[in-house]
Structure formats: structure tokens, C-alpha cells
Amino acid sequence: MTTTLPPSSSNAPPITQVGPIAWMRKNLFSNWLNSLLTVIILTTLLNLLVSFLGWATTTAQWQVVPANWSLYFAGRYPAAQFWRLFTVLGLIAALSGLTWGVLVRNVPKLFDRNVLIGVAIVAVITVLLPTPLPYRLVLLGIEALLLGSAWIGKKIGRAKPVVGQWLPFVWFLSFFVVLWLIAGGFGLPTVSTSLWGGLLLTVFMSVVSIVLCFPLGVALALGRQSSLPVVRWLSILYIEIIRGIPLIAILFIGQNMIPLFLPQGVRPDNILRGIIGLTLFSSAYLAENVRGGLQAIPKGQTEAANALGLNPLLVTSLIVLPQALKISIPAIVGQFISLFQDTTLLSIVGIIDLLGITRSILANPQFIGRYWEAYTFIGIIYWLFCYAMSWGSRRLERQLNTGH
Amino acid sequence: MELTETHKPMTQFSDREKTPFWRDARFLRIAVQALVVILVVVLISVLMGNLNQSLRQQGRQFNFSFLFNEAGFNIGESLIPYTPNDRYYWAFVVGLVNTLRLILVGFVLTTVLGVIAGIASFSENWLLRKLSQVYVELVRNIPLLLQLFIWYFGVYYTLSAPPPGTNQPNDVLFGLAFTSRRGIAIPWPANTATSFVSLVLLIAALVTAVLLWRWRLKLMEEQGTSGKPQLIAMGVLGAVGLLLLVVGLGWQVPQLNQVGEPEGGLRLSLEYTAVLSALVFYTGAFIAEIVRAGIQAVSKGQWEAAKALGLRSGLVMQLVVFPQALRVIIPALNSQYMNLAKNSSLALAIGYPDIFSSATTALNQSGRAVEVMTLIAITYLVINLVISVLMNTLNRTVQIKER
Numbered sequence: 001m002t003t004t005l006p007p008s009s010s011n012a013p014p015i016t017q018v019g020p021i022a023w024m025r026k027n028l029f030s031n032w033l034n035s036l037l038t039v040i041i042l043t044t045l046l047n048l049l050v051s052f053l054g055w056a057t058t059t060a061q062w063q064v065v066p067a068n069w070s071l072y073f074a075g076r077y078p079a080a081q082f083w084r085l086f087t088v089l090g091l092i093a094a095l096s097g098l099t100w101g102v103l104v105r106n107v108p109k110l111f112d113r114n115v116l117i118g119v120a121i122v123a124v125i126t127v128l129l130p131t132p133l134p135y136r137l138v139l140l141g142i143e144a145l146l147l148g149s150a151w152i153g154k155k156i157g158r159a160k161p162v163v164g165q166w167l168p169f170v171w172f173l174s175f176f177v178v179l180w181l182i183a184g185g186f187g188l189p190t191v192s193t194s195l196w197g198g199l200l201l202t203v204f205m206s207v208v209s210i211v212l213c214f215p216l217g218v219a220l221a222l223g224r225q226s227s228l229p230v231v232r233w234l235s236i237l238y239i240e241i242i243r244g245i246p247l248i249a250i251l252f253i254g255q256n257m258i259p260l261f262l263p264q265g266v267r268p269d270n271i272l273r274g275i276i277g278l279t280l281f282s283s284a285y286l287a288e289n290v291r292g293g294l295q296a297i298p299k300g301q302t303e304a305a306n307a308l309g310l311n312p313l314l315v316t317s318l319i320v321l322p323q324a325l326k327i328s329i330p331a332i333v334g335q336f337i338s339l340f341q342d343t344t345l346l347s348i349v350g351i352i353d354l355l356g357i358t359r360s361i362l363a364n365p366q367f368i369g370r371y372w373e374a375y376t377f378i379g380i381i382y383w384l385f386c387y388a389m390s391w392g393s394r395r396l397e398r399q400l401n402t403g404h
Numbered sequence: 405m406e407l408t409e410t411h412k413p414m415t416q417f418s419d420r421e422k423t424p425f426w427r428d429a430r431f432l433r434i435a436v437q438a439l440v441v442i443l444v445v446v447l448i449s450v451l452m453g454n455l456n457q458s459l460r461q462q463g464r465q466f467n468f469s470f471l472f473n474e475a476g477f478n479i480g481e482s483l484i485p486y487t488p489n490d491r492y493y494w495a496f497v498v499g500l501v502n503t504l505r506l507i508l509v510g511f512v513l514t515t516v517l518g519v520i521a522g523i524a525s526f527s528e529n530w531l532l533r534k535l536s537q538v539y540v541e542l543v544r545n546i547p548l549l550l551q552l553f554i555w556y557f558g559v560y561y562t563l564s565a566p567p568p569g570t571n572q573p574n575d576v577l578f579g580l581a582f583t584s585r586r587g588i589a590i591p592w593p594a595n596t597a598t599s600f601v602s603l604v605l606l607i608a609a610l611v612t613a614v615l616l617w618r619w620r621l622k623l624m625e626e627q628g629t630s631g632k633p634q635l636i637a638m639g640v641l642g643a644v645g646l647l648l649l650v651v652g653l654g655w656q657v658p659q660l661n662q663v664g665e666p667e668g669g670l671r672l673s674l675e676y677t678a679v680l681s682a683l684v685f686y687t688g689a690f691i692a693e694i695v696r697a698g699i700q701a702v703s704k705g706q707w708e709a710a711k712a713l714g715l716r717s718g719l720v721m722q723l724v725v726f727p728q729a730l731r732v733i734i735p736a737l738n739s740q741y742m743n744l745a746k747n748s749s750l751a752l753a754i755g756y757p758d759i760f761s762s763a764t765t766a767l768n769q770s771g772r773a774v775e776v777m778t779l780i781a782i783t784y785l786v787i788n789l790v791i792s793v794l795m796n797t798l799n800r801t802v803q804i805k806e807r
Contacts (some may be wrong), residue, residue: 012416027529027530028530028531030528030529030531034528037527037529037532038529038531041531041532042531045535054504227433228433228436228437229437234444241785241789243742244784244789245746245784245785246746246783246784247746247781248752248760249749249760249777249781249784256771256777257774257777260454260455260458260459260774261451261454263452263454264454264458337545341546341547342547344549344550345549348752355550355553359553371553371554371557371558371562372558372562375550375553375554375558378549378550379546379554382546382550383542383548386544386545386546387541390545
């Protein structure tokens with residue numbers, strides 16, 4: 001038995017299929033439930049926005065931010081030595097520019113529209129910053145330096161593509177120069193680590209911990225995958241114990257117990273103990289991320305490399321590890337982002353990072369109760385850093401993607 | 405020996421026999437492992453030697469007898485009776501109960517929030533989709549500790565500031581909830597026999613409803629019945645359940661008494677509420693991402709096939725996609741629950757007396773860093789182990805049964 005459907009002539013003709021009204025019908029008011037949701041969300045959001053704007057323009061006392069610029073960014077670093085920090089910033093800007101230029105050397109236009117818009121926004125923000133004029137000029141200069149070195153980097157990269165291979169080495173060397181500039185010694189007046197603070201300390205600690213935890217994490221991941229039972233079980237033991245304990249407990253152990261475990265009289269610096277805690281903690285998580293990548297490499301790769309006569313060390317370092325690391329980039333960068341966020345926990349154990357300095361600013365009777373202003377400000381800083389890292393990881397992933 | 409060597413022709417076999425031991429894989433494997441063991445043992449014995457020496461110099465020994473000394477410190481809030489005269493071990497137990505109270509409620513709320521936010525990112529509603537994305541991007545990129553301070557100092561502390569000129573608690577929800585520096589009072593079922601019976605009946609109704617639903621599906625599938633009678637029965641059950649929920653539980657709304665203190669209902673401290681909010685919203689964003697990834701992992705054909713059968717998009721998600729996505733979601737949830745449990749130790753920063761905060765107070769008082777930290781490590785390891793075991797059991801029930 002067959003049934004024939006009546007011709008669907010009763011359907012109303014579509015009203016519009018393009019234009020904002022059609023878009024709204026489709027995306028916001030497709031049925032009564034959606035319409036209700038849209039109305040509720042819109043009212044709530046508008047309400048929040050209006051009250052936030054009202055607060056930000058009238059009640060809020062933003063004085064807590066510009067009055068403490070140097071504290072947020074450099075802690076109690078002596079003001080007479082600020083030029084060293086600006087030099088560090090300039091050095092990093094120049095190196096980043098060079099790297100950027102060399103990496104994109106094959107792109108026809110270095111400064112395309114998006115880049116120009118970004119540069120313009122940053123420049124406008126820099127000009128509008130409520131800081132003394134010389135600082136703003138220096139910051140603009142550093143931005144110009146970044147662009148200039150990017151242009152030079154592209155020229156050099158075009159002329160001598162070999163330069164690209166030397167960049168990691170230059171970055172490695174620059175770390176010691178930066179350390180010398182910040183800490184002093186060898187002709188510069190020494191600045192004790194107890195004076196470092198704010199964003200400077202947050203970034204310094206995260207960079208050092210990231211650099212240290214990476215090789216340790218890779219070694220642990222390889223150890224966990226090793227065919228040697230002793231190595232494998234020790235790695236598993238370490239990884240699982242560390243992953244079972246909260247970071248704050250590890251930092252407490254670092255602060256209270258590292259001196260007990262060391263010979264009499266050896267008492268590492270407060271900041272060094274913090275870095276050790278962060279590194280030991282992060283490497284266990286990093287090991288798990290890298291292990292994910294190692295497990296994703298088909299066994300055929302190892303077997304093919306063995307058949308070519310490579311010894312186990314070469315098989316790992318030339319064939320397996322590069323592929324595994326490439327796969328695990330998103331997870332690794334995610335771990336770096338959480339490490340960056342985890343530096344805030346150091347403020348609980350008495351290290352004055354960005355959050356720690358904000359808490360001491362808020363304890364100042366002059367700024368008491370200005371929680372929202374100060375926390376919004378540092379929240380934006382943290383957000384920008386983390387978002388930039390995840391954006392960079394997505395770019396890197398696309399760059400290294402050799403799949404089809 | 406020499407005789408055999410001279411007589412034997414140079415075969416590959418004899419070549420391999422003469423492999424020098426430093427290139428012999430069997431030897432190398434053992435040597436490397438022995439080296440690692442020696443290194444680790446030396447490292448540990450040096451560290452332990454130093455520890456022993458340090459402890460001896462401070463005139464202490466590694467033992468846990470201090471747990472039976474009088475604690476002497478106060479604990480702000482606790483579900484079980486505690487006085488400063490109690491022993492250290494009891495202070496730890498009180499802290500542990502506070503931690504469990506935090507993480508168990510946190511698990512439920514963060515799962516609900518995360519699943520809703522994850523599903524919302526597939527909504528047909530553009531605004532809802534964007535809202536979910538903004539929530540995830542905002543919360544994941546700001547440190548948890550900062551969020552905790554924002555919740556505590558920015559939200560709850562500000563909300564609970566007494567209105568100028570009065571000493572009354574703030575009315576924050578049309579007379580249903582009040583905030584003051586002493587905590588947040590919310591409506592809560594009365595602590596009477598009637599409400600207890602109602603609760604039991606409510607759970608029984610829920611179980612019956614689930615069984616009824618399964619029976620109905622079975623009948624519909626096997627006998628082709630319409631399933632109407634069962635549906636009506638479920639409707640009646642639902643009405644009874646609603647009645648029990650609204651009337652039977654005996655909700656108590658906090659009322660202000662003469663002094664201006666809220667009475668009745670449930671009072672939660674500001675610290676507890678702040679830590680709970682921070683943990684729930686932070687972990688919820690990660691769970692939302694996991695749920696989103698899980699749903700994306702379900703192949704597009706499943707969506708299309710379900711739609712072709714004429715299911716509405718809500719039903720497609722509920723009946724076809726989400727059950728399959730669960731297989732991807734549950735293993736990943738495990739680590740998020742463990743993170744929530746570990747992050748609950750941040751409660752220390754705003755003074756909620758969880759186990760870590762009890763432990764640090766005990767550490768500062770007794771100076772027994774090694775013992776206290778060992779206890780803390782073991783506690784969190786056990787908590788994580790339990791979570792792991794439970795989640796793995798759950799995972800086994802959800803995975804496809806293969807033979």
C-alpha cells in the first residue's frame with residue numbers, strides 16, 4: 001500500500017532569508033523557548049553592563065591603579081634602577097621582533113592589515129596610559145624597536161635562512177643577560193631578590209619554571225614509557241605522588257622542609273625554593289601530557305627507525321620525540337598556562353608576586369576596600385598573558401601542522 | 405679454549421659471542437637500572453641523613469605522638485563538635501569533614517554547571533552560545549586564587565556590608581535570603597520527622613519513576629503498546645513529588661528577629677560560600693570544555709540520522725548524542741574532580757577551616773613540619789585515590805560492553 005503525501009502548498013512562503021532580521025529570527029527567536037531565553041539573557045546582561053558602567057564611571061576610585069604602577073609591575077625594585085628593566089624589555093622586544101621576522105620570512109607582506117590594527121591599538125593604549133611622559137615615550141620606543149627588528153629579521157631571514165637555527169641559542173644566551181640586568185653584579189649594583197616583585201617576579205618565576213620543568217617532564221615521560229622496570233616504576237611513583245598532592249602543599253613543603261633536607265647552614269633563597277616547588281609540581285603534569293603524545297606515535301615509527309640501524313637514543317631523539325612533542329603542543333601550552341596561573345599561590349607562602357603585591361596594596365589604609373578596581377586590573381593582566389599564550393599555541397600548531 | 409677458537413671458522417655466531425659487554429643490550433639494561441637505583445638510594449639517604457641531623461639539632465624525633473596533645477586553637481565552623489581543648493587528631497578530622505563538605509557539594513554543582521555550559525555551546529540560540537564561550541574563555545584564563553579573592557572580597561564581602569545607618573542584614577532575594585558578615589541565610593527544609601519522611605518518599609518516587617520509564621520503554625519496544633497508562637502514572641507520581649517537594653519538606657524561610665538576626669533556614673559562612681563559588685565556576689569552565697569536546701567527538705552521522713528519524717534537536721541531544729558523548733566525557737571528568745579536590749586547599753587563603761588550614765595551624769603551633777606534611781600528603785592521596793576508583797567504576801558501566 002502506498003500513500004501519497006498531499007502537495008505541501010499550505011506552507012507559508014519564507015519571509016526573508018538574508019539580512020539582519022532573518023538572522024535574528026534564525027539565531028535568537030526560532031521558537032518560543034529560544035525567544036524567552038534571548039529576552040532573559042539580554043535583560044540580565046544589559047542590567048549587569050549598565051550597573052558595571054555606572055560603577056566604573058562614578059563610584060569606582062581607579063586611583064588605586066595609577067598610584068601604584070611601579071608596585072604592580074616591579075614590586076619594590078629600586079626606582080633608580082628602572083632603566084635596567086626597560087633595557088630588559090627592549091632586549092626581549094628586539095629578540096621577539098627578530099624571531100617573528102625570521103619565522104614569517106616567506107609571507108609576502110610582513111605588516112598586513114590585522115598586524116597594523118593591533119600595533120595601532122597598542123600604541124594608542126600606550127599613549128593614553130596615565131604614567132609620566134618619559135615612560136610612555138620609552139614604551140613607544142620599545143614598540144618601534146619590535147617592529148624595526150621584525151623588518152630586519154625578515155630581511156636577514158630572506159638573505160640567510162640559516163640564521164633561524166641560531167635563534168634558540170640567542171634566546172638561551174639572552175636569559176643570562178636578562179638575569180644579569182635584573183639581579184646586578186659584574187659592575188651593576190646588586191638588587192636583592194627580596195626587592196623583586198609584582199609582574200616582574202610573576203613572569204620571571206613562570207619563565208624559569210617553564211624552562212626547567214620542560215626537560216624534567218620529558219625525561220619523566222620517557223621514563224614512564226621505558227622498558228626498564230626500575231626506571232618505569234620510579235617515574236610512575238614520582239608522577240602519581242606529585243599529582244595527588246595540592247600545589248599549595250608542595251609549596252609549603254618547599255618553604256618549610258627544603259632547609260631541613262639540606263646540610264646545615266644551606267638555606268636557598270625564598271624565590272629559588274618557590275621555583276623548585278613549581279618545577280617539581282609542573283614536571284609531573286607535563287610528563288603526563290608528553291606521555292599522551294608518545295603513546296600516539298605508531299609503533300611502526302620505532303620499528304622503522306630500528307630497521308635503519310639507529311640506536312635507541314637516536315630513535316627517541318630523532319624520530320619519536322619530535323613527533324610526540326608536536327602532537328602534545330596544545331596540552332603542553334595548557335600546562336604552561338596553568339603554571340603561570342599557579343604562580344599566584346606563591347603569594348600565600350609570602351612571595352610578593354603580582355597577586356601578593358595587590359594584596360599588600362589593598363592592605364594600605366589609603367586603598368582599603370578598593371577590591372574590585374585592583375582585582376579587575378590584575379585580572380585583565382593575567383587574562384591577557386594567558387590568552388596570548390593559548391593564541392600563540394594555536395598559531396604554532398598551525399605552523400607545524402604537516403598533515404593534509 | 406684456544407683450541408676451539410682456532411678450529412672454529414669465523415661465523416656470525418662467534419662474532420656475536422664476542423660482543424664487548426659495554427655494547428651488550430642485556431648488560432646495559434641491568435647496568436642502567438643499577439645506576440639509577442644507586443643514584444636514587446644515595447640521594448634519598450643523603451636527604452634523610454640531613455633531615456635526621458636537622459631534627460636532632462632541634463631536639464625532635466619523627467613521630468606522631470603530638471597528635472594526642474591538646475590542639476588549643478579555635479576552628480571557625482564545624483559540622484561535628486569541636487573545642488580548643490580537643491586533641492590535634494580531632495582538629496584534623498574536623499578539617500577533613502569541612503573539606504569533604506566543600507568538595508562533595510562542589511562535585512554536584514560544578515557538574516551541573518559544566519554540563520549546562522557545555523551543551524549551551526551547541527544551542528541554536530546565538531546569545532546563549534556566545535555566553536557559554538565567553539564564560540569559558542574568561543574563567544579559564546584568570547588564576548583561581550584571584551577568582552577566589554574576587555568572590556570573597558568583591559562579591560560576598562561587599563554584599564554583606566550592612567546598609568548605611570543600620571545594623572540589619574542585607575535582603576538579597578526578595579526576603580528569601582539574607583547576607584551579613586556572619587554568613588548567608590537561605591531557605592532550607594526543616595529538621596523535623598515530617599520533612600525527613602518526605603525526603604525518603606521523594607527519593608522513592610524518583611526511583612519508581614525511573615523504573616516506570618524503563619518498563620514503559622520496554623513495553624513500547626517489545627509489545628508496541630502506546631505507553632499511555634504508564635505516562636499517566638508518571639504524571640501522578642510527578643504531581644505527588646511536586647507536592648512533597650513544596651509542602652512536605654517544610655521549607656523554612658529565614659526571618660529577621662527583633663535583634664535583626666536572621667533565624668531559621670540554613671546559614672552558610674561567607675568563606676564557605678566564596679570557596680564553593682570559586683571552585684564551582686572555575687572547574688565548571690573546564691568541564692564545559694570537556695563536555696563540548698565529548699559532544700564534538702560524536703560523529704555527525706549520528707546527529708543526521710537522529711534528525712532524519714524526526715527527533716527534535718533537544719531529543720537528539722538527550723537520547724542519541726549525549727549518551728555517546730558520555731563515554732568520552734567521563735574519563736576526562738576524573739581529573740577535573742581530582743583538581744577540584746586539590747584546589748579546595750586554597751580555602752586556606754581566605755580562612756575557611758579545611759584540613760589544609762587545620763594542618764598549617766597545627767604546623768605553626770607544634771613545629772612538626774615533616775609529620776604534618778606527611779599527613780596532608782597521605783590525606784589528599786587517599787581522597788584522589790577514592791575519586792579515581794569511583795570514577796573508573798562509573799566509567800566501566802558507561803563504556804560499550806565488548807566481547
